[in-house]
Amino acid sequence: MAFREYKVGARMFGLAFGSSMFITLYMPAVDIAGVSATTSALERQLAFGRVGGFSYEDPFLRGHGKPVTVDIVEDPKTGAAIEPTRAYVYPAEVPFPSGVRHPRILGELPSELSVSKGRMTDADEAQGAVFVVRETTRGGISVPYIENATATRGWTPAATLAKADDKNQAFIGKGKIMFVREGCWWCHTLLPEQTQDWQYFGAPPMLGDFNGESPTAFGSDRKAPDLTHVGSRNSSREWMILHFFNPRLVQPHSIMPRYDYMWGDVDADGKPIDYDAWRAAYNEYEAGKTIYPPEVPMPAADSEARALIDFVLNLK
Amino acid sequence: MFKYLFAKNEDIPAGSAAVFFGFSSIVWFVVGTAIGSFNAAKLAFPDFVMGSEILSFGHMRQVHVLAVILGWISMAFAMAMMYITPALGNTKLWSEKLGVWNCFLWNVGLSLGLFLLWLGVTSGREYSDLPWPIDIVVIVGVLVPLGINVWMTIKTRRVQGIYTTNWFFGAATFMVIIVFSVGNAPEFFQLTGLTEAYLTWWFAHNVLGLWITPVAAAIAYYVVPKVTGNPLYSHRIGHLHFWSVVVFYSTPAAHHLMSAPLPEWLKSFASVEGVLILVPAIAFVSNLLLTMTGKWRMFVENIEIKFTITGVMMAIPLNMQGGFQQTRAINWYVHGTGWMVAHAHLALLGFSTFLEAAAVYYGLQTLLRRKLYSLGLANFHFWMLLIGFTTYWVAMTIAGLIQGAGKIYEVPYIDVVIAEHPYMIARWVGGTMVFLGNCVWLYNMWMTARAGTVIPAGRLPHELAYER
Numbered sequence: 126m127a128f129r130e131y132k133v134g135a136r137m138f139g140l141a142f143g144s145s146m147f148i149t150l151y152m153p154a155v156d157i158a159g160v161s162a163t164t165s166a167l168e169r170q171l172a173f174g175r176v177g178g179f180s181y182e183d184p185f186l187r188g189h190g191k192p193v194t195v196d197i198v199e200d201p202k203t204g205a206a207i208e209p210t211r212a213y214v215y216p217a218e219v220p221f222p223s224g225v226r227h228p229r230i231l232g233e234l235p236s237e238l239s240v241s242k243g244r245m246t247d248a249d250e251a252q253g254a255v256f257v258v259r260e261t262t263r264g265g266i267s268v269p270y271i272e273n274a275t276a277t278r279g280w281t282p283a284a285t286l287a288k289a290d291d292k293n294q295a296f297i298g299k300g301k302i303m304f305v306r307e308g309c310w311w312c313h314t315l316l317p318e319q320t321q322d323w324q325y326f327g328a329p330p331m332l333g334d335f336n337g338e339s340p341t342a343f344g345s346d347r348k349a350p351d352l353t354h355v356g357s358r359n360s361s362r363e364w365m366i367l368h369f370f371n372p373r374l375v376q377p378h379s380i381m382p383r384y385d386y387m388w389g390d391v392d393a394d395g396k397p398i399d400y401d402a403w404r405a406a407y408n409e410y411e412a413g414k415t416i417y418p419p420e421v422p423m424p425a426a427d428s429e430a431r432a433l434i435d436f437v438l439n440l441k
Numbered sequence: 442m443f444k445y446l447f448a449k450n451e452d453i454p455a456g457s458a459a460v461f462f463g464f465s466s467i468v469w470f471v472v473g474t475a476i477g478s479f480n481a482a483k484l485a486f487p488d489f490v491m492g493s494e495i496l497s498f499g500h501m502r503q504v505h506v507l508a509v510i511l512g513w514i515s516m517a518f519a520m521a522m523m524y525i526t527p528a529l530g531n532t533k534l535w536s537e538k539l540g541v542w543n544c545f546l547w548n549v550g551l552s553l554g555l556f557l558l559w560l561g562v563t564s565g566r567e568y569s570d571l572p573w574p575i576d577i578v579v580i581v582g583v584l585v586p587l588g589i590n591v592w593m594t595i596k597t598r599r600v601q602g603i604y605t606t607n608w609f610f611g612a613a614t615f616m617v618i619i620v621f622s623v624g625n626a627p628e629f630f631q632l633t634g635l636t637e638a639y640l641t642w643w644f645a646h647n648v649l650g651l652w653i654t655p656v657a658a659a660i661a662y663y664v665v666p667k668v669t670g671n672p673l674y675s676h677r678i679g680h681l682h683f684w685s686v687v688v689f690y691s692t693p694a695a696h697h698l699m700s701a702p703l704p705e706w707l708k709s710f711a712s713v714e715g716v717l718i719l720v721p722a723i724a725f726v727s728n729l730l731l732t733m734t735g736k737w738r739m740f741v742e743n744i745e746i747k748f749t750i751t752g753v754m755m756a757i758p759l760n761m762q763g764g765f766q767q768t769r770a771i772n773w774y775v776h777g778t779g780w781m782v783a784h785a786h787l788a789l790l791g792f793s794t795f796l797e798a799a800a801v802y803y804g805l806q807t808l809l810r811r812k813l814y815s816l817g818l819a820n821f822h823f824w825m826l827l828i829g830f831t832t833y834w835v836a837m838t839i840a841g842l843i844q845g846a847g848k849i850y851e852v853p854y855i856d857v858v859i860a861e862h863p864y865m866i867a868r869w870v871g872g873t874m875v876f877l878g879n880c881v882w883l884y885n886m887w888m889t890a891r892a893g894t895v896i897p898a899g900r901l902p903h904e905l906a907y908e909r
Contacts, residue, residue, distance in 0.1 A: 137684075142616065153639060153707050157634070157636050176631070177565055178628075184562065185562055186563070305563065307499040311502050311503075314777060318776060319773075322773075322848055330702055332703075336633065337633050341634065341641075345567055346777060347777040348779075349858075379487070379858065380487045400492060
């Protein structure tokens, strides 16, 4: 067969493209896979649940199949007083996060401790489980791990939920879905940059802060403040409620959209919300005809607004 | 179109698939820029259309981005491939029927995907926003059939060598399948953490670097020699362009995450490779501009050359920005600001759109055997695009520099928002001009198909005088 230069070309192309893929896919994958999860990574995935975007359990991103985060001060089994503890309640059939399903991605020490000490792999999705993040020291270094409190302490999801009143329940997993679905991350990044920027928005994250989380939703186009540590800057739920309903109530120059539609049809007392009347009254206020803006309804416990505010306040 | 889906391959007139792709791409361009203009209005006037979830900015932004990338740009590419690849091989498209089906599945899949995105069904990953079932539709129904048609047409060519344009077409259709499959792996296989973050930007980078940029350049390699009648200035420089795209443009994905906690070696490597983008860029621009030697009159007189050479020249600022803004010395200042938005529009609405518009103008005239209906409307389209884009780009670049300064001097964020307001209005005005120009283009092309002067056999469209 005669010499054909395209045959040489095709082989060179394979070599060039293959080398490029080796360097940009294989090498980073190996490097990133060797990173151990930090406490933050364990807390994040336990609070968020399996996926923060489209998934089997929640194809239309309504917040179904997500865990509830609770703060408790009594042992759900014995009723005895305990140190204030944050527990992640997975009722039956709620999918576990990636780190629980595949302990390997938590990194060497956290996965070993979560399995041996925390009995993480004893958890059963069909029964539900309650998880807690613990820390212990190994060779002088603090190592976080996941404890399956259902196995180690007999905390059932129902009993644990019953120990937390509405104020101590946070729908962070559902809130992350709202954050992704409503595209908050198109303007608010979740990544303080490793430059001067972090003096204003807080410390940039570390290599192991994301093991098990998807999507990370860092954002790329910052048209608004970074939110990575927003819960530490501003912990006022009332401010958040006003700001989400109509950002211009608290910041006249804001270009953030109104998220009033996330309140749904009724407020926290079950009264219907009349949006047209509210907007008309607000227009009067904005035009200077009235002194005070109309009252903002409190979001209902099962509303999307409540979940989103829980998520934002817990970005610390 | 529908009657050809079940016709015999021999019964489908040659060029049908390309014509369908051409008109689809223009329609998607009108749709994509309409949404873009709508979104820009919301950034300037936040209470413009409120109270509805699906019409909120967070639901519409990704629809705009993917409508222009997968609708306008990629369909214009498919259109170009389906008439240029056979033309350069002195043959017919390998399967016209596959092409028609490809166009049908593409429109259906993209409409479905964008409708779901609009409802909020998203993967939450920028540029790979589509949920994974739609990703599979894109790979199986859109990219693979296109690739097969291009590769088989090149294989069954009736000339000995393979021209530069077809290297790019053949390689890019292959690379985009790999990029799409690997880039969406986090959804297929539930990959998490920094792997997910990195692959998101690996996808976003490579879909631009190995699909949009090389295919747009390949179009210019065809249109300029074809319309001017000059041979390509240098095939060797074309080789340099091709190989440096494959080697240098496929590697700097991590430079999109320079401030994220990725391994430092990866960021440094990406940054150095990113500067080397200047090699293919200079090879491309110099090769095309030198091909114009002696024919610069056509830059003024010929609409296809006007579009192509404007696009080629936009590659100069595009790659100067692209090469240097990703180095650590500059990235910390402009990262995440409107500067990047301006840069992305320079790549997609500047450089690449002008090249594709030329291909669609020229290709539809050739395939329909009709001279362009109105040169006046085409010139109006050109200037609306150019002035609209320039307004947008200048406004967003200034807004980005304001944001960058605000970032490093720790100005309260709301003051940055206030300072940006006039530029947000300018952005909206510029984007709206682009949209209006495209509406005129759609009308002009529709009238060309219906009422354009018939081109006699053996003549090329640009050899005929305009009658209007």
